[in-house]
Amino acid sequence: MSIAHESTASQGPLIYRQALITRLTHWTWAVCLFFLLLSGLQIFNAHPTLYIGNQSGFGYDNAVLSMRAVDTPHGPEGRTSILGHEFNTTGVFGVSGPADDPNYRGIPAALTIPSYRDLATGRVVHFFFAWLLVATLVVWLAASFANGHLRRDLAPTRSDLENFPNDVRDHVRFRFHHGESYNVLQKLSYCAVLFVLFPLIIATGLTMSPGIDAGFPWLVELFGGRQTARTLHFLAMFLLVLFFFVHVLMVLLAGPFNELRSMITGWYRTSPSIGPDKIANEGKKP
Amino acid sequence: MSKIMLTRRKLLVTGAAGASSLVLGGCDAFDFLSQNDSHARAVLEKANDLTYHAQRLLIRNGALAPEYSETEIRQGQRPNGSTDPQTNEYLTLKGNGFADYRLAVTGLVERPRSYSLAELRNMPSRTQITRHDCVEGWSCIAKWTGTALSRILDEAGLKPNARYVVFHCYDKYDDNAGAVPYYESCDLIDARHPQTILAYGLNGESLPVANGAPIRVRIERALGYKQPKYVHTIELVDSFAHMGRGKGGFWEDLGYDWYAGI
Numbered sequence: 024m025s026i027a028h029e030s031t032a033s034q035g036p037l038i039y040r041q042a043l044i045t046r047l048t049h050w051t052w053a054v055c056l057f058f059l060l061l062s063g064l065q066i067f068n069a070h071p072t073l074y075i076g077n078q079s080g081f082g083y084d085n086a087v088l089s090m091r092a093v094d095t096p097h098g099p100e101g102r103t104s105i106l107g108h109e110f111n112t113t114g115v116f117g118v119s120g121p122a123d124d125p126n127y128r129g130i131p132a133a134l135t136i137p138s139y140r141d142l143a144t145g146r147v148v149h150f151f152f153a154w155l156l157v158a159t160l161v162v163w164l165a166a167s168f169a170n171g172h173l174r175r176d177l178a179p180t181r182s183d184l185e186n187f188p189n190d191v192r193d194h195v196r197f198r199f200h201h202g203e204s205y206n207v208l209q210k211l212s213y214c215a216v217l218f219v220l221f222p223l224i225i226a227t228g229l230t231m232s233p234g235i236d237a238g239f240p241w242l243v244e245l246f247g248g249r250q251t252a253r254t255l256h257f258l259a260m261f262l263l264v265l266f267f268f269v270h271v272l273m274v275l276l277a278g279p280f281n282e283l284r285s286m287i288t289g290w291y292r293t294s295p296s297i298g299p300d301k302i303a304n305e306g307k308k309p
Numbered sequence: 310m311s312k313i314m315l316t317r318r319k320l321l322v323t324g325a326a327g328a329s330s331l332v333l334g335g336c337d338a339f340d341f342l343s344q345n346d347s348h349a350r351a352v353l354e355k356a357n358d359l360t361y362h363a364q365r366l367l368i369r370n371g372a373l374a375p376e377y378s379e380t381e382i383r384q385g386q387r388p389n390g391s392t393d394p395q396t397n398e399y400l401t402l403k404g405n406g407f408a409d410y411r412l413a414v415t416g417l418v419e420r421p422r423s424y425s426l427a428e429l430r431n432m433p434s435r436t437q438i439t440r441h442d443c444v445e446g447w448s449c450i451a452k453w454t455g456t457a458l459s460r461i462l463d464e465a466g467l468k469p470n471a472r473y474v475v476f477h478c479y480d481k482y483d484d485n486a487g488a489v490p491y492y493e494s495c496d497l498i499d500a501r502h503p504q505t506i507l508a509y510g511l512n513g514e515s516l517p518v519a520n521g522a523p524i525r526v527r528i529e530r531a532l533g534y535k536q537p538k539y540v541h542t543i544e545l546v547d548s549f550a551h552m553g554r555g556k557g558g559f560w561e562d563l564g565y566d567w568y569a570g571i
Contacts (some may be wrong), residue, residue, distance in 0.1 A: 081385075143566075232569025235570075236530075
């Protein structure tokens with residue numbers, strides 16, 4: 024594909040794609056998730072073991088994941104167990120930091136706030152941004168319902184679903200159609216984050232609160248115990264991190280300048296309106 | 310037009326580079342939040358007040374923490390924090406099987422008084438199988454037996470300006486500046502909650518030393534550090550600003566939230 028071919032003539036019009044409230048809530052969430060992840064890993068480090076059920080098995084085994092340091096003839100080793108399978112994770116999980124002054128901790132210092140072990144501060148940071156995330160979600164839901172963002176941009180239509188196999192094929196081949204609306208994979212993944220992962224991580228977080236469990240005991244029942252809720256909270260975090268990496272990868276592949284501009288200024292350069300057979304030849308934005 | 314675009318592009322690139330350096334640079338960038346006098350921390354801590362007021366608003370004062378069946382007691386209660394206090398006073402009491410133990414009720418009460426362990430045991434008791442949630446993240450289910458704190462408060466008669474109950478303990482704990490006596494506090498809603506007991510029994514036996522003998526407070530809608538062990542005095546106050554570092558408890562003085570219901 025030649026540069027000449029990617030002249031302005033091959034570009035569609037600039038459209039105003041992202042409302043101010045969509046952009047504001049997007050970046051507020053980005054900041055919240057950054058702090059929630061790193062302070063959450065700090066909290067996790069206070070007891071880096073996850074269980075199924077209501078309690079933590081000390082006299083019996085109901086752990087599904089654990090990170091620990093063990094002494095070996097070759098010095099301390101980090102071990103991570105997942106569903107009974109043990110891995111040597113020295114340098115990352117269990118034992119990390121400089122070889123002559125190792126840190127015995129689940130998650131390494133680079134991934135926690137604060138960098139050293141400080142559960143109290145981790146909790147202060149975590150709960151502040153948890154409130155901010157929930158408040159942002161409420162504002163976004165109300166605004167997106169009112170301005171039609173939910174119905175117009177996010178709800179998958181019948182033709183979206185019919186086009187699902189084509190859209191998957193296009194994504195696998197890194198072909199991106201810059202339309203006015205999201206493609207079906209975008210819609211489904213954004214809906215999964217906003218309507219499945221966010222509610223799940225909020226509800227499982229609340230279930231860990233002994234105060235909330237007194238007021239809303241059905242929450243503990245729903246998730247099958249406080250420790251199961253803690254495990255699901257961790258799992259939801261993992262899926263959000265996975266979403267983050269795929270999301271950033273897609274932005275990079277689809278044209279980071281255009282994608283970032285639309286999420287900052289609202290303006291988005293569409294592809295020229297061409298038939299589906301020509302979408303395959305659509306060039307990347309300069 | 311192209312000039313504007315260039316400027317915008319520059320802005321975006323600079324922004325992206327800044328954001329990624331924040332991530333890659335490790336997180337000691339936010340270590341300043343540990344300092345208790347940090348202004349940013351004070352702002353973030355406001356969320357704890359919000360949590361306290363939101364939970365008090367949403368949850369009935371008498372709402373009970375979940376209780377469990379005998380079959381869910383699958384292990385001993387895991388001891389944490391102090392497990393064998395070494396203060397002389399405590400060792401003397403322990404050596405005598407706590408026969409000389411007195412629980413004092415003082416402060417803003419009409420009738421200050423004290424109770425022997427036998428007196429507490431002879432009052433109406435409450436037994437509950439509840440889940441102990443440690444701030445570290447783990448949970449443990451156990452059966453606790455004790456005297457309702459509300460009854461003790463009723464017998465002493467609270468003065469109108471009493472706002473908090475402070476529990477003073479025999480154990481000392483290292484707060485990075487030396488060993489200081491453990492203490493805790495709660496509001497009158499938690500103090501009068503039906504599940505708030507002065508526990509002397511654990512899983513059908515006398516409360517062991519590791520778990521807080523002879524008396525440990527249970528406040529079932531809060532985390533483990535809100536359940537002080539080795540309690541010798543219950544003091545009614547209108548403010549705890551003059552105690553310790555003024556935050557209402559040993560762990561609170563080290564930066565943990567006072568409410569501890571989350």
